[in-house]
Each structure stands twice: as structure tokens, then as C-alpha cells.
Amino acid sequence: MIKVSNLNQYFETGVPALDNINFSIKKGEFVAIIGPSGSGKSTLLRCINRLVTPTSGHIYFYGQDICKMRQFVLRQLRRSIGIVFQQFNLISRQSVLKNVLYGSLGSMGTIRSLFHLFGQQDIALAHHNLSLLGLSGKEYVRIDQLSGGEQQRVAIARSLMQSPVLILADEPVASLDPVSSETVMMHLKKLNQDRNITIIATVHSIDIVKKYFTRVLGLQAGRLIFDGSVADLDASVVQTIYENDAYELF
Amino acid sequence: MKMMRMNFFKFLNHYQYYLYAYLLDFFGWLYFFLVFYQLFYKRFILTGDLSVLTSQDVIFFSGVSFLFSSILFFIPYCSIGKKLFLLNRSLFYGESVHVFKRPYFWIFTLFTVITLGCGFYITQLSFVELFSYYGFLGVKRIFLALLSPDFSIIKIALVAVFETFFIAFMATFLSVPFAFMISFFSSSNLMRRTFLHRFAYFILRIFLNITRSIEPLVWAIIFSVWVGIGPFAGMLALMLHSISALSKLYSEQIENIEQGPQDMILSTGANAIQVIWFGVVPQILIPFLSFTIYRWDINLRMATIIGLVGGGGIGQMLIQYQGLAQWHRVGTIILVIAIVVSLMDYFSMIVREKLKRG
Numbered sequence: 343m344i345k346v347s348n349l350n351q352y353f354e355t356g357v358p359a360l361d362n363i364n365f366s367i368k369k370g371e372f373v374a375i376i377g378p379s380g381s382g383k384s385t386l387l388r389c390i391n392r393l394v395t396p397t398s399g400h401i402y403f404y405g406q407d408i409c410k411m412r413q414f415v416l417r418q419l420r421r422s423i424g425i426v427f428q429q430f431n432l433i434s435r436q437s438v439l440k441n442v443l444y445g446s447l448g449s450m451g452t453i454r455s456l457f458h459l460f461g462q463q464d465i466a467l468a469h470h471n472l473s474l475l476g477l478s479g480k481e482y483v484r485i486d487q488l489s490g491g492e493q494q495r496v497a498i499a500r501s502l503m504q505s506p507v508l509i510l511a512d513e514p515v516a517s518l519d520p521v522s523s524e525t526v527m528m529h530l531k532k533l534n535q536d537r538n539i540t541i542i543a544t545v546h547s548i549d550i551v552k553k554y555f556t557r558v559l560g561l562q563a564g565r566l567i568f569d570g571s572v573a574d575l576d577a578s579v580v581q582t583i584y585e586n587d588a589y590e591l592f
Numbered sequence: 593m594k595m596m597r598m599n600f601f602k603f604l605n606h607y608q609y610y611l612y613a614y615l616l617d618f619f620g621w622l623y624f625f626l627v628f629y630q631l632f633y634k635r636f637i638l639t640g641d642l643s644v645l646t647s648q649d650v651i652f653f654s655g656v657s658f659l660f661s662s663i664l665f666f667i668p669y670c671s672i673g674k675k676l677f678l679l680n681r682s683l684f685y686g687e688s689v690h691v692f693k694r695p696y697f698w699i700f701t702l703f704t705v706i707t708l709g710c711g712f713y714i715t716q717l718s719f720v721e722l723f724s725y726y727g728f729l730g731v732k733r734i735f736l737a738l739l740s741p742d743f744s745i746i747k748i749a750l751v752a753v754f755e756t757f758f759i760a761f762m763a764t765f766l767s768v769p770f771a772f773m774i775s776f777f778s779s780s781n782l783m784r785r786t787f788l789h790r791f792a793y794f795i796l797r798i799f800l801n802i803t804r805s806i807e808p809l810v811w812a813i814i815f816s817v818w819v820g821i822g823p824f825a826g827m828l829a830l831m832l833h834s835i836s837a838l839s840k841l842y843s844e845q846i847e848n849i850e851q852g853p854q855d856m857i858l859s860t861g862a863n864a865i866q867v868i869w870f871g872v873v874p875q876i877l878i879p880f881l882s883f884t885i886y887r888w889d890i891n892l893r894m895a896t897i898i899g900l901v902g903g904g905g906i907g908q909m910l911i912q913y914q915g916l917a918q919w920h921r922v923g924t925i926i927l928v929i930a931i932v933v934s935l936m937d938y939f940s941m942i943v944r945e946k947l948k949r950g
Contacts, residue, residue: 419861429852456865
């Protein structure tokens with residue numbers, strides 16, 4: 343489904359953020375990207391729907407090269423990839439329902455969207471998605487009155503509006519308390535199992551990785567140094583991945 | 593290779609600051625000598641009248657200050673420029689030396705003293721005039737008149753202040769759509785993608801800076817020649833100034849928005865217009881409203897001033913009665929202006945406070 347080959351991304355200073363990354367992901371996999379802060383996890387994730395344009399290399403999505411896409415084709419692609427951010431990135435002064443409906447912006451005409459003329463189907467789907475994530479009854483609450491866990495579930499509901507084949511999650515539980523993180527991870531796991539949606543998430547808690555994920559990519563200083571199933575992720579591997587960070591601590 | 597080039601620029605930069613420091617010293621001394629010669633030497637020592645400064649004088653003193661600053665530049669701690677650009681090395685004097693023992697401090701004091709003296713002379717500051725008997729008589733007469741307003745013209749004054757109010761309102765209202773459009777094109781975070789973006793940004797910024805640095809009073813004079821004396825000219829003047837001032841405030845607000853919601857909208861496959869409408873506009877709407885109300889408040893105050901040069905409204909009425917020296921009526925007008933402006937000030941403050949919270 344996704345094949346990344348020789349992917350490089352440099353900062354303006356010339357320091358590599360991603361250094362020659364190669365891997366491929368099959369449909370329905372539940373992949374965690376782990377690594378110390380600044381190792382390029384988020385950059386890698388953002389390259390996949392090209393919020394960040396890589397310096398060189400290829401990302402194939404069903405055989406199409408994402409890095410060479412024109413703007414128009416790219417927008418088509420983004421419609422089928424949902425994304426969930428650490429900081430939720432919702433519009434905080436507006437209602438839950440509106441925020442969820444924004445997920446369908448890509449498939450709407452520009453003029454209609456500017457006047458908030460969402461289709462009946464979209465509205466029904468939004469209600470359905472919200473109830474799926476246990477948020478029914480909160481449709482008309484303003485976002486800034488929700489807790490962090492609820493906001494993240496709204497963000498997942500929004501990404502479901504795109505009927506995604508792939509969901510990218512950039513630290514989805516990093517700013518949540520343990521109970522909310524469990525709920526959010528449960529929902530992601532359920533989506534992965536019930537709908538066969540591929541999920542790629544950056545995570546920094548090894549416990550969560552072991553509990554939910556099936557496959558792990560380990561990044562260190564922009565290089566992919568581990569690629570395997572969760573079963574292979576033992577203490578020595580974790581230590582290798584976080585090695586540099588540990589040095590910095592002492 | 594890259595390393596070497598960086599070092600070379602570093603080297604250049606370093607010496608560039610020596611040039612700046614020297615130029616600062618040179619012009620500082622030139623200023624000192626010219627002021628001293630013109631205002632003190634000619635006045636107190638030659639005791640002649642102050643003739644115009646000739647170009648020969650300027651050339652002569654340029655030479656003198658060139659010599660002076662050149663010599664002092666190479667004596668440690670005698671150059672203000674070197675101090676300002678941090679080029680002094682603690683060779684003879686450590687930084688622990690008391691400030692009174694550093695020569696540049698005394699040079700700076702000298703410059704300050706001569707500037708103050710120059711200021712006193714040029715503004716013709718005189719305590720004799722301020723506390724003279726006839727001066728007090730005059731001020732007593734005018735204050736008594738102002739404090740006993742003539743209410744026979746209150747109806748005309750109220751109509752005129754209404755006119756001023758609507759000049760301010762229309763100037764604000766009509767400037768908002770222009771400023772709103774311009775602000776997106778003049779905010780650096782949205783306009784750095786291609787060369788064309790940056791070029792348009794640069795041109796717009798220059799245009800805004802020019803219109804903003806010319807006072808509305810001057811615009812009013814220009815427009816009163818263009819469209820004739822009256823409220824329309826005043827409105828146009830205020831509108832032009834409001835457009836540039838609001839664009840600046842708006843675009844600064846746009847530069848401070850969060851990237852996150854934009855990324856979110858972008859990742860749903862939305863196009864550029866949708867990103868701005870859903871990712872940018874909701875973040876800036878409340879601050880924009882707040883700025884606009886504040887600008888309306890400012891415009892009301894400016895509209896009175898603009899009336900003085902023919903912009904219509906209460907200001908125009910004020911200058912007419914002032915010209916006729918009818919101080920009782922001027923008192924009425926001042927009273928009306930003060931009430932309306934302070935009311936507007938109060939309400940705009942309340943609304944802005946509410947917006948900040950809501």
C-alpha cells in the first residue's frame with residue numbers, strides 16, 4: 343500500500359531530518375513509529391500526506407508517487423488520508439458538529455463550503471461518526487468546553503468523514519491523561535480491526551506500543567534503525583533506539 | 593568551502609561595524625561643532641546676529657570633526673560608536689572601572705548638554721512669558737468664556753457632531769473590506785512561498801508604510817482640493833489612513849496565528865481558499881472586530897481634528913468660531929466634543945473587554 347524508498351529530508355541548515363528511509367506498509371497494518379524527540383518521527387508522518395515536502399526520495403501510495411504529485415492530484419490523495427494531531431488542531435470557538443463536518447471539505451465545491459452548505463449525507467455521516475466515538479449528545483457543544491480526550495475523539499471523527507483508507511496519528515495520546523489515552527487508543531484499534539483502516543502513529547510510550555500495535559518502526563537521528571513486529575521489540579532494542587537521548591541525560 | 597565563505601562574511605560583518613561606529617562618531621562630532629559654533633560661539637562670543645550657515649562653515653567643520661573623530665577613534669574608550677557597537681576590548685579599562693572614569697561617558701554627557709541647550713534656545717523657552725501678568729489676564733478671560741458656554745448654538749453643534757460621528761463610522765466601515773483583503777497579502781507567513789508572493793508583499797508593505805506615515809490631516813488637505821471642502825473629503829482622508837493602519841494591525845494578527853488548524857484543513861484535501869476561510873479566518877475574527885472598534889474610536893477623535901482643515905463636521909464649526917473669537921460658542925463645541933468622545937471611548941472599551949473574554 344505504502345512504499346517509502348530512499349526518503350531524505352534536510353532542514354534549511356543542511357542537517358538531515360530524515361536520512362535514507364526505506365520501508366513498506368501493507369493494508370490493515372497498525373504501525374507505531376518510535377524514537378527520541380527530534381528523531382524525525384513527525385516529519386516522516388507529515389511527508390506521507392505531504393504537509394512536508396521531502397528533499398528527495400519516493401513515497402508510493404498504491405503505486406502513485408506522492409512526492410511528484412501536482413496540487414490537484416495531491417488534494418484528491420489527501421481526501422483519502424485522515425490525520426490526527428497531538429494538539430488536536432480543532433477550531434476551538436466552533437461546535438463539535440462543524441469541526442467534524444470540516445472533514446468533508448475536500449469533497450465539496452468551494453462556493454458551497456464557504457457558506458457552510460454541507461450535504462444531508464455528510465451531516466448524517468457526521469452524527470453517525472460521533473456516536474461511533476461515544477460523543478452523541480455533544481454535537482452542539484463548543485470545542486473549548488470539551489476535555490482533551492473528547493477533543494481527540496472529535497478529531498478522529500473528523501478524519502472518519504474522509505472515509506479514509508489510512509489514518510496518520512501524530513502523537514495522538516501524548517497530551518492526554520492515562521484514561522483518555524486508553525479510550526483514544528481503543529477507538530483507533532477498533533477502527534483498524536473493524537474497518538481494516540491502516541493506521542500509522544508516532545508514539546513515545548513503549549507500554550502503549552506493546553499493548554496496541556502490531557508493527558514498530560524505530561527512528562534515531564533521522565535513520566530507520568528498527569523495523570519489525572512488536573514481539574521483537576525487547577529491552578535491548580528500545581535501549582538502542584533511545585541511546586543518544588540517554589547519553590544526553592547524563 | 594562553505595565554512596570558509598561563512599568566515600569571510602563574518603570577517604566582513606565585523607569590519608562593517610567599525611565603519612558604522614566611525615560614521616556615528618564623525619556625525620556626532622560634526623553635529624557638536626556646528627551647534628556649538630552656530631548657537632553659542634556666534635551668539636555669546638561674537639555677539640553678532642545669527643547669519644545663515646554657509647557651506648564653507650560646513651566643509652570646515654567637517655574637516656575638524658574628521659580629524660577629531662579619527663584621533664579619538666584610536667584612543668581606547670573615547671569613541672561612542674565603538675561602545676555602542678560593542679567593539680571595545682577591555683585592554684586598558686576593565687568593565688569594572690566606574691562609569692565616571694570612562695571617557696565616552698563624558699563625551700556623551702557633553703553631547704547631551706549641548707542638545708539640551710540647543711532645545712531650550714530653539715523652542716524659545718521662557719519663564720518670563722509663562723508667568724507674565726498680561727498672560728494671566730488673557731488666560732483668565734478665555735477660560736471664563738469657555739466655562740460659560742453659549743447654549744444658543746447647541747442644536748447646530750449636535751447636528752455637526754452627528755456629522756463627525758458618521759464621518760468616523762463610514763471611514764471605518766468602508767476601510768474594513770479593503771483592509772481585510774490587503775492584510776492577507778501583507779502578512780509574511782502567508783506570502784513567502786514564491787518570488788512573486790514576496791514581491792507583492794514587499795510592494796504592499798511600502799504602499800502601506802507611505803500612506804500610514806502621512807497624517808490624515810495632510811490627506812484631508814489633499815482630498816479637500818480633490819472633492820471640495822466638506823464631510824466627503826474628511827471621510828476619504830480618514831478612510832485611506834484607516835485602510836493602512838487596519839491592514840497593518842490585521843496582518844500582524846494573521847502573522848501570529850497557529851499553524852495547526854491550517855494543517856488540519858489542508859490535510860482534508862481542501863484548497864487554498866478553504867484553508868484561509870476555515871483555518872485562518874476563525875482564528876482572527878474576534879481580534880479583527882476588536883481592532884475595528886478601536887479604530888472607529890480613534891477615527892472619531894481624528895474626525896474632529898480633520899474638520900479644522902475643511903473635513904466637515906464639528907471640527908469645521910470649531911475653527912470658524914475660533915476665527916471669529918466667539919469663545920463662549922467655542923466652549924459649547926468643546927463641551928459637546930468632550931462628551932461624545934468620552935462616551936465613545938467608554939463604550940468601545942466595554943465592547944473590547946467583552947470580546948476579549950468571549
